[in-house]
Structures are given as structure tokens and as C-alpha cells.
Amino acid sequence: MSGIVLVLVTGVGLGALYFLVASGLSLIYGLMHVLNFAHGAFLTLSAFIGWEVAQRMGAGSWGGFAVSVIVGGIVGALFATVTELVLIRPLYERHIEQVLVTVGLSLAAVALFEGIWGPDVAHVAGPAWLKSTTEVLGAHIPNIYWLLILCAALVLAAIVLFLRKTRYGMIIRAGVENRSMVTALGIDVRRSFTVVFAIGGAAAGIGGVLAMHWYTFVSPHMGATLLIFAFIVTIIGGLGSLTGAAIASVLVAVLQQFANTYLGGTGDLIVVVLLAVVLLVRPRGLMGRTA
Incomplete structure (x- = not known):
């Protein structure tokens, strides 16, 4: 019983990390229809x-x-803002060019990080509590997972409240539905879309700092590794659906943990199989809207 509890809770905690990375990706695509392959670079920096x-x-x-968590969020927001202003804004509605530019930025960023910090991993020594465990039903759960769950819940709540309760949130949602109408009212929709990119980058930045404590190291390739799972989660949950990304994050991570523990380390294979099944049975994802 304790083994199942351990795998389940750590799976939910890992899912929380996946959501922190995927939330910005899903938000940017859902509101702006931009597939940002440089999202991992925001996280790593x-x-x-x-x-x-x-x-x-x-x-x-x-x-x-x-x-460090606060600074990580700020750095992610600034990097994302500059990326939107300089590279993405001139390419709205030009999806192929967006993909090429963001892929190029991600590759260049990895080379830059290796040049500054070197290709090897840098080990992280966080607060001792994060390395301790809390007993739940006989299972000793590493405390880092509780922190990941808490932070993911706070980020999800903050994004939802921003979009539903603030003036900028209403402008963004209106601009997505009918950009020309909002522009005709004298509102600069482009500024609102920059805010979306900044929020997505901030979520990635917070996820990046927490991810290095989960890994216990940081490396130039960390963001690229997590970006793969973020895209899988975003696709399974439904492109642009924050709720779908949250559900898919937990589903993917729990299945991955159970498969790694009880099926001989086949977690990544199970995730790929799940992705294939979802694409075949429900191509728009669990909570994606019909085009």
C-alpha cells in the first residue's frame, strides 16, 4: 500500500512540474496561436x-x-517579452516562420548557455527541508513534491483569476475572439498579447527554478528535456486548454511513474503510447475545442 501511495503522490508532484512548464506553452498557443519552441530556453535561463x-x-x-524563484519568474517574463516584441510580433499569422524562428532561438540559446556556464551540470543545494520526507500512509514522500503541487495550484489560480477578473484579461479574451473589433475601440491588442507572453514566460521561469531543485542540478539542456513533456501534455490536454493541460499533466506523470516502478522502467514508452492513442481517438485532445 505504501508503495502505491508513494508512486501516486510523486506522480502528482511530477505532474505539477509538467504543468508549470506546459501552462505558459498552452496559454500562449490558446490565446495567440503561437507554437513557441523557445519556451524551454525561457525555463533554462x-x-x-x-x-x-x-x-x-x-x-x-x-x-x-x-x-531565486521570484527572480526566475521575472527573468522568464523579461526573456519572453523581448522574444515577443522582437521575433514574434512581426510574424503573427505566419506559423511556419514562427516555428523556424523559435526553434532557431532555442538552439542558439543552448549554445549560449553552454558558452557562459559550460556544458556540464551545476549541482544545486537547496533548503534541507526539500530533501527531507513526510510520511503519508506509511509512504515517505520527498517534500519537493509537496512544494511543486502547491506552486502549480497557485500558478493555475493566478492565471485563471487574471484572465477572468482583470481588465487586461478581458481585453485579451476579447482580442482573441475578435481582434479587429477590439482594435476599433481604440485598444492596443498587441500590448495585451505581449502581456500573455510575459505571463507564459514567468510560469516557465518559476518552473525552471523548481525543476532544478527537483533534478538537484541545472544544465543547458534541462529546458529542452522538459519541453518535450510539456508539448506532450499540451497536445493530450488539448491545445490552448489550461484545464486540459492540468489534467493531462497529472495523467501523464502518474502513468509514467507507475510504469517506471511496476513495468520495468517503461514510463516514457507508455507516455508515447498514450499520446498516439489520444491523437488517433480524439485528435483535438481531452479538452480541446473543435475547430
Whole structure:
């Protein structure tokens, strides 16, 4: 029983990490129809800057950890904003060019990170509590998973509240439905779309800093690895659906953990099979809208 509880809770925690990475990806596509292959670069840069901040403030202190998460979110938002203004804004409605530009940016970013921080991993020493465990029904759950679950829930709630309760959120949703009408009212929709990119980048930045504590290291290729699962989650949940991304994140991670534990480490294979089944049976994803 304790083994099942351990796998289940760690699966939900891993799903929370997948959601933190996928939420920005899903938000940007859902509201702007931009497939951003540079999303992993936002995550990686934020993780490295967060690591630098934590090292200088005390890697094992809660103060250093908290500031590194905040700084990671800010760095991700700034990187995403610059990317939207310089590279994406001139290419709206030109999807092939968007893909080529963001793929190129992601490859260039990895080379840049290797040049600055080197190709090897940099190990992370976070607060001791994150490495401790909490007993639940006889299972000793690493505390990092509880933190991931909490942060994912807060990010989901913050994005939903922003879109539904704020003026900018209403402008963004209206601009997605009828951009010309909103523009005719004298509202700069482009500025609102930049805000969407910034929010997506901030979510990726927070996810990047938390991911390095989950991995216990940061590397130039960390973002690319997580981006693969983020795309899988986004597709399974339904492109553009935040709720679908949240459900798919947990589903994918739990299946992956159970398969790795009880089916000889076949978690990645099970995830790919699930993706194939969803594409064959329900191509728009679990909660995607019919085109």
C-alpha cells in the first residue's frame, strides 16, 4: 500500500512540474496561436539565473530559495517579452516562420548557455527541508513534491483569476475572439498579447527554478528535456486548454511513474503510447475545442 501511495503522490508532484512548464506553452498557443519552441530556453535561463542568485544569497537558505524563484519568474517574463516584441510580433499569422524562428532561438540559446556556464551540470543545494520526507500512509514522500503541487495550484489560480477578473484579461479574451473589433475601440491588442507572453514566460521561469531543485542540478539542456513533456501534455490536454493541460499533466506523470516502478522502467514508452492513442481517438485532445 505504501508503495502505491508513494508512486501516486510523486506522480502528482511530477505532474505539477509538467504543468508549470506546459501552462505558459498552452496559454500562449490558446490565446495567440503561437507554437513557441523557445519556451524551454525561457525555463533554462531562469534556472541558471536563479541558481546564481541562490549561490550568492546562501544556497541552503529559504531566503535564497524564495528570491531565486521570484527572480526566475521575472527573468522568464523579461526573456519572453523581448522574444515577443522582437521575433514574434512581426510574424503573427505566419506559423511556419514562427516555428523556424523559435526553434532557431532555442538552439542558439543552448549554445549560449553552454558558452557562459559550460556544458556540464551545476549541482544545486537547496533548503534541507526539500530533501527531507513526510510520511503519508506509511509512504515517505520527498517534500519537493509537496512544494511543486502547491506552486502549480497557485500558478493555475493566478492565471485563471487574471484572465477572468482583470481588465487586461478581458481585453485579451476579447482580442482573441475578435481582434479587429477590439482594435476599433481604440485598444492596443498587441500590448495585451505581449502581456500573455510575459505571463507564459514567468510560469516557465518559476518552473525552471523548481525543476532544478527537483533534478538537484541545472544544465543547458534541462529546458529542452522538459519541453518535450510539456508539448506532450499540451497536445493530450488539448491545445490552448489550461484545464486540459492540468489534467493531462497529472495523467501523464502518474502513468509514467507507475510504469517506471511496476513495468520495468517503461514510463516514457507508455507516455508515447498514450499520446498516439489520444491523437488517433480524439485528435483535438481531452479538452480541446473543435475547430
